[in-house]
Amino acid sequence: MIFLSILAKTFALALVAVYPWLALVLWVAGAAADLVEIRRKVPAGEPQVLLVRLALLQGASLLIGWVALAGCDYAAMRWKDGVPVFAGMVSWLLGCCGVVAGSRDGLVFLTTMAGPQEFAASIDGMALKVPALFLVLGMVRMLWAETPVLEALRRLGVITAILLAVAVVRMTGVVLLANLLFDFVGYETEELPWRPFMDSPAMMLYYLPFLLAVGVWLGRVLNAPKAPPDAAVTAMPGWLRWGAVPATLVLALMICWQPAGTPKKGKVVIAGWHSQWSQCARPYDRDWYGADSGYNYACMKRLFEFFHPVALAEGPLTAKDLDGASTLVIYDPDRRFNEDEIKLVREFVSDGGGLLVVGDHTNVFGSTTHLNELCEPFGFQFRDDVLFDLDEDFHQLIEAPPLAPAAWHGIGFFKLRGPTSIRPTSLWTRPVYEVGHSKSVRAIYSVNNFYPPPYDDPKMKTGDFCVASTSHYGRGRVAAWADSTVFSNFEIFYPGKCEYLLNTIHWLGHEDSMLPAMARRMGLLVLIGGLGAILLGYRRPQVWLGAAVLVSGAWLAATWVSRAAEHRRAEFPQPIRANEWVVFSADSHDKAHHLRGFQGEGPYDQRYEVFVQWVLRTGAMTGFHLLDVPEGNALHEHLRGCADSRVARALIVRKPEDLEQLDALAAVPADNGDPVLLMFAGSIPVEDAVAAVKHSGLLGSDSAAAEIASAWPAGEVLVEDGGRRVLVVAGAERFSDQAMGISEKVTPDAGQRELFGQAYGVIDRLMGRETPATK
Secondary structure (H helix, E strand, O other), X not given: OHHHHHHHHHHHHHHOOOOHXXXXXXXXXXXXXXXXXXXXXXXXXXXXXXXXXXXXXXXXXHHHHHHHHHHHHHHHHHOOOXXXXXXXXHHHHXXXXXXXXXXXXXXXXXXXXXXXXXXXXXXXXXXXXHHHHHHHHHHHHHHHOOOOHHHXXXXXXXXXXXXXXXXXXHHHHHHHHHHHHXXXXXXXXXXXXXXXXXXXXXXXXXXXHHHHHOHHHHHHHHOOOOOOOOOXXXXXXXXXXXXXXXXXXXXXXXXXXXXXXXXXXXXXXXXXXXXXXXXXXOOOOOOOOXXXXXXXXXXXXXXXXXXXXXXXXXXXXXXXXXXXXXXXXXXXXXXXXXXXXXXXXXXXXXXXXXXXXXXXXXXXXXXXHHHHHHHHHXXXXXXXXXXXXXXXXXXXXXXXXXXXXXXXOOOOEEEEOOOOOEEEOOOOOEEEEEEEEEEEEOOOOOOOOOOXXXXXXXXOEEEEEEEEEEEEEOOEEEEXXXXXXXHOOOXXXXXXXXXXXXXXXXXXXXXXXXXXXXXXXXXXXXXXHHHHHHHHHOOOHHHHHHHHHHHHHHHHHHHXXXXXXXXXXXXXXXXXXXXXXXXXXXXOOOOOOOOOOOOOOOOXXXXXXXXXXXXXXXXXXXXXXXXXXXXXXXXXXXXXXXXXXXXXXXXXXXXXXXXHHHHHHHOOOOOOOOOEEEEEOOOOOHHHHHHHHXXXXXXXXXXXXXXXXXXXXXXXXEEEEOOEEEEXXXXXXXXXXXXXXXXXXXXXXXXXXXXXXXXXXHHHHHHOXXXXXXX
């Protein structure tokens, strides 16, 4: 029963992130097995004692197991390479099975009918989370049963040996099964039948038959005798027992606390000279078209200019460039940093400066190499890879975690476009954006976008990856981002992009003192030292179990307190100059806007992504007001309260059911005079449109209704009524992607240029511009 209980709880913890209801059922099954075992040892007629012991066991197992799960996830995210010892063992076992195989650098090599293959004996590849969780829960059970500490440690060593053997045998079985499946594909086939082995839940469930096979031996080892009273073992004094609780909580909070820092004034410097491939100097305007106009970062620069003084370093970085700077931004460098620049940047950060480095999914011009040379002491490195979702391939979607770090402020979800991954190299480097259910592939430079075919392969790294991190260096701060594409002109207006940039630059604009860093390290040393002293001085199983529960609980509590404080003080910066925004109302699951998907769905005459992006060419910023994710609208609400900001709300009514969204649009107060743009497809009858507008309360007078109707069938009219300024456009299909050139890469002919001019005219009229904006 003990073995079955631990086995059920192990898989409950391992699967909780993917199958929470299955995890709950498994945990209840494990608790039921515990109940059967406890009833054998509790005298009849004492149900209270039975329930208390059961509750204490479940609480201790869940608390310590949850912390162990977090540790396993962190280890798997940080260390993706194979383990040479395990690879050698698997290779030897394959040889015993008659399969010629070799190993090197944590990879197992063998030749199959599909050609030479490599299998990574990594933490993810071997699904070592399962044996690690089983080991931790087994130790909890033995200590709870009051097994003598030395005896529990000896048995723990036996369990470790058995589980490692199981892990090696399991991977050997997976390789043999894959080798058998590869017999049914052609030689050097690119798409291999490896997908069933890549899902984390499936990889973990492959342990089940092997663990059941050794269940008898594990059960005997786990069923340890209770320790007899030992008078020689010193009892823990009461002052230490009760004083350890607040002391541990304080130390855990010292370790986990994220300091607010001291705001510092200064400009944002963009290292433009190092990024020849993707510039930001030329404005994204009404005259420059083609692929190069979209794949640059002029709008990122414009966004920064709305909130901070900005300077562009148009040569190698010098002390003069960084004089008076608060933050340095480096993205996609294709020119190497010389030794003087590296020293300058590191000293700038150490003295309190902020640094944002943005990597890319390709190292074609050496960007990954150049950034890694610069960032070596900052606690992270960019990998030379590109990440794909296991199912969706060319994009990943991250939902905002509860009580997320400050970098998530005002963001409900974030869509990536095939990032590289970041490897933390320091315990103090903090992953702030992690993507799961993914696979890592090397870029291919023979195709235009450098994306490799997302074919499944045994040597792929899989699982969870870090795509954004933060760290502290000296008195300064460093933020790393792994997907430069999402900040280019053709992506920056999608949900979360502007918010992340503003959050990060705001966080980097704070200087740390040396005290928090010293306190974190000192707190960790004191905690480890104190814990070690207690465990060595009081070798009672109850003390060891209590210490594990205390440290686990303190770590969880300190993490949540720190995150809650960070979440509470998160805010967007105040604009320093006039800025305009046009925000389109949409449901985040609307497939035509592809806010969550890789690309839009539906006919091109019902999609308006080019029009939405072309708003950027008028000098305004654009984005989406999410009707179903209110936390994703915090930036727009912030800007509506700023004197220098004008936030126009827009709605494209493509089908009759979209008329219901007018109610949400009308709910925004009209007291600040922000304009509204309503675009109706030609399929929307004028009567329905007018009735919906009047019902929403957006415009209520009869004269306004008549003015709205005058826009049909394919015109536009500006209506001012009840303090609102509303521009109505009928026959909106003339601005659809079909008419505007399908893609943002379009190079327009004379007819399209005239149409673009009409689109710009709509925005100019909406914002009340006498002279069109150009930047």
